[in-house]
Amino acid sequence: MRLALVHELQAAIPACVVHAAATIATALELIEANQFALILIDPGLPGYDPQSGMDRLKTISTIVERTPAAIHIVITGAESAQEWEEVRTIGVAGYIAKNSLKPGTMTAILQTIADHGCCVGLMHETSMSPEVYHTVLSPREQELVQWMMQRPANISRKAIYDQLGEHLNIDAASAERYYKRAKAKLLKLGQLPDSI
Amino acid sequence: MRLALVHELQAAIPACVVHAAATIATALELIEANQFALILIDPGLPGYDPQSGMDRLKTISTIVERTPAAIHIVITGAESAQEWEEVRTIGVAGYIAKNSLKPGTMTAILQTIADHGCCVGLMHETSMSPEVYHTVLSPREQELVQWMMQRPANISRKAIYDQLGEHLNIDAASAERYYKRAKAKLLKLGQLPDSI
DNA sequence: GACGAAAGTGACGGCGCTGTCCCTATTTGC
DNA sequence: GCAAATAGGGACAGCGCCGTCACTTTCGTC
Numbered sequence: 414m415r416l417a418l419v420h421e422l423q424a425a426i427p428a429c430v431v432h433a434a435a436t437i438a439t440a441l442e443l444i445e446a447n448q449f450a451l452i453l454i455d456p457g458l459p460g461y462d463p464q465s466g467m468d469r470l471k472t473i474s475t476i477v478e479r480t481p482a483a484i485h486i487v488i489t490g491a492e493s494a495q496e497w498e499e500v501r502t503i504g505v506a507g508y509i510a511k512n513s514l515k516p517g518t519m520t521a522i523l524q525t526i527a528d529h530g531c532c533v534g535l536m537h538e539t540s541m542s543p544e545v546y547h548t549v550l551s552p553r554e555q556e557l558v559q560w561m562m563q564r565p566a567n568i569s570r571k572a573i574y575d576q577l578g579e580h581l582n583i584d585a586a587s588a589e590r591y592y593k594r595a596k597a598k599l600l601k602l603g604q605l606p607d608s609i
Numbered sequence: 610m611r612l613a614l615v616h617e618l619q620a621a622i623p624a625c626v627v628h629a630a631a632t633i634a635t636a637l638e639l640i641e642a643n644q645f646a647l648i649l650i651d652p653g654l655p656g657y658d659p660q661s662g663m664d665r666l667k668t669i670s671t672i673v674e675r676t677p678a679a680i681h682i683v684i685t686g687a688e689s690a691q692e693w694e695e696v697r698t699i700g701v702a703g704y705i706a707k708n709s710l711k712p713g714t715m716t717a718i719l720q721t722i723a724d725h726g727c728c729v730g731l732m733h734e735t736s737m738s739p740e741v742y743h744t745v746l747s748p749r750e751q752e753l754v755q756w757m758m759q760r761p762a763n764i765s766r767k768a769i770y771d772q773l774g775e776h777l778n779i780d781a782a783s784a785e786r787y788y789k790r791a792k793a794k795l796l797k798l799g800q801l802p803d804s805i
Numbered sequence: 806g807a808c809g810a811a812a813g814t815g816a817c818g819g820c821g822c823t824g825t826c827c828c829t830a831t832t833t834g835c
Numbered sequence: 836g837c838a839a840a841t842a843g844g845g846a847c848a849g850c851g852c853c854g855t856c857a858c859t860t861t862c863g864t865c
Contacts, residue, residue, distance in 0.1 A: 417612065423744045432739060439738070442739065539646070543638065583823085584824075586826085597843075604626055748825070780854070783854050785811095792812090
């Protein structure tokens with residue numbers, strides 16, 4: 414889980430160094446030994462950390478107080494607008510619900526913080542369409558299949574190719590070829606979804 | 610977060626197809642449209658799902674009842690030995706705490722289920738050493754640096770190379786070269802950690 | 806002074822993913 | 836019927852990661 418966050422961060426910030434801590438104790442060691450520009454805090458479940466009986470708010474404020482030079486973002490599983498208000502007064506710049514953390518969201522969040530000084534929030538899942546992942550497909554192929562499966566019936570495939578070309582900065586023709594290769598792979602392995 | 614789980618699964622099971630659902634509603638659609646061999650359930654935070662007021666146990670039992678042919682594993686953030694006992698009687702084969710979910714754990718869990726029929730549990734973090742991730746390093750290099758930083762003072766680097774060679778099925782000499790290349794990269798970019 | 810452990814550097818083949826280009830049937834719509 | 840969209844397959848260069856081989860230098864110790 415930590416790793417997933419690290420990857421999101423690395424995707425959002427090219428050429429960065431990320432330190433991760435499993436417990437509050439190690440986190441406190443880290444912020445004493447290093448100067449961080451950005452700190453993500455996941456307070457974990459209430460009263461979870463075995464090392465200390467600290468609760469969520471105490472955990473957050475402790476870290477924020479000891480690192481006044483850094484920008485702070487709280488990642489939480491149990492989102493709460495009230496908590497967001499509370500941590501905001503402490504000096505936290507962002508508050509993200511894990512549920513709204515899709516690939517790329519981190520980039521957007523950081524951008525918003527950079528622009529509007531601080532302050533971002535939480536939104537609920539909008540796309541509830543199921544997701545399918547095939548190990549035989551490369552990431553690009555995977556993405557193409559994903560997009561194509563979400564295509565509304567009244568839109569031509571060609572339009573999707575164009576969209577994708579723009580979105581990924583590649584030729585629409587290349588996008589087309591990706592999709593075809595992906596489909597061929599799935600067909601050969603008998604993993605052809607009905608929805609294609 | 611879902612993605613992280615999917616990746617763990619894909620790493621554990623070569624050549625598989627993974628379906629993922631963001632909500633119980635979509636999950637129920639999926640299990641009606643497909644025949645699954647393995648089902649991971651993350652009941653989420655208590656009373657979280659906006660679509661239904663189902664609580665954790667109800668969510669789990671609903672899914673288990675409707676898919677008698679599948680093996681079920683529950684992934685939870687708020688681990689509880691009592692809950693594990695409860696879901697076990699329902700027919701759940703595994704119970705994993707998110708905190709003990711390190712890369713590779715999934716493989717071990719599935720192996721244990723395959724061997725011992727069912728039944729796996731939860732253990733707390735043992736290694737609390739901090740983790741560092743550099744975008745400039747390739748995964749292999751990253752791993753090498755990680756290992757080397759955890760080296761006890763009384764063990765020669767050569768011994769680590771041998772360990773790694775065995776662990777990764779590569780030449781100890783190659784491991785040595787990886788480490789050196791990684792160090793060179795970090796040095797050139799001024800990101801040299803003190804602990805090397 | 807000699808010898809071995811450790812450090813630093815350069816180069817190479819293999820492989821998979823990416824993005825591109827080209828060519829041919831079949832189906833769909835006007 | 837004709838044109839455009841859809842479907843299918845084959846080839847290629849670039850690039851990064853992986854694993855390997857070889858060579859030089861520095862340091863500490865015996």
